[in-house]
């Protein structure tokens with residue numbers, strides 16, 4: 001019997017160019033983004049220029065975390081106390097948490113078996129809020145043309161949570177470029193790694209001016225090069241509170257070389273995904289989410305569905321895979337554990353039951369896909385999952 005012995009949480013090292021750039025920042029000591037000498041552009045400002053250029057956005061702001069990027073986008077769109085914000089029922093805790101952080105209440109929208117937001121459910125709920133915080137959870141991207149058409153017609157502002165879609169696109173348009181703001185995370189488990197960090201992109205000059213003021217720029221906004229022109233700040237600088245959450249030059253220095261490698265890394269992730277998906281095709285009882293050609297995803301994780309399986313059978317598969325070294329997580333568990341939790345476990349945000357969504361959540365099995373796994377590792381993991389799913393499936397059928 002084959003076992004897997006690799007680590008599901010081991011990242012690749014920071015590229016040598018990132019280590020060298022970080023060392024240079026530590027040697028000159030100017031870690032704060034506004035601490036520059038004459039003629040110097042801070043690493044943080046350079047990172048913003050480069051990410052704006054890469055995504056085609058007019059403006060970019062680097063911040064302290066992905067969660068901070070989301071709260072800042074919500075605030076910059078005028079969302080506050082007592083407002084309601086539409087968001088995905090299938091997402092991670094920082095997303096409803098960002099909505100709660102600005103004093104607003106999430107209104108959850110269901111998930112389809114392809115793990116994207118249920119656009120029919122969304123259509124029925126658009127009259128309940130003025131804003132949608134759309135989470136491209138685990139990198140699954142819905143039909144963005146239909147989503148934007150629905151939201152535009154209803155006057156609903158879209159903010160994208162792109163924590164799992166940096167480098168991805170729908171129909172060639174980068175993820176984060178469909179909504180008014182795109183929010184990204186550079187936390188260790190995302191597509192580029194600075195431990196903690198976030199990026200915000202937008203074409204909305206006034207919204208971005210508010211975001212820059214919110215992030216803690218004092219009156220130093222002219223030190224931002226991927227920012228709207230200074231006249232945009234004329235009134236906004238008086239009216240916007242400072243809620244510090246800046247990025248520093250050390251993190252930016254670590255990130256810039258990783259950003260340059262992003263397309264190549266995305267290809268490596270997708271090669272791994274293809275091996276896993278290929279190895280699990282035609283496994284009785286197991287469903288892979290359909291991924292249309294328009295969805296140019298970056299597969300930094302892997303999901304499959306054991307749809308309509310009893311809970312104890314799903315738990316059995318997970319336990320059997322674990323004894324063979326394959327760590328799977330389940331979104332269907334009644335109790336939140338690790339990073340998995342369900343919309344109904346966020347008790348600060350009351351929700352009505354969603355039976356179709358509960359059915360999907362109960363079947364979602366989730367796996368990290370670090371780039372330290374080789375293609376042979378992925379083939380082995382697929383063999384193990386296939387064998388254990390099949391064993392449980394057949395014992396149930398018998």
Ligand SMILES: *Cc1c(COP(=O)(O)O)cnc(C)c1O
Nearest residue numbers: 065066067092094161163185187
């Ligand atoms: C990680 C994550 C975030 C938030 O990022 P942090 O940088 O950890 O605050 C937001 N949304 C999703 C779906 C995430 O996985």
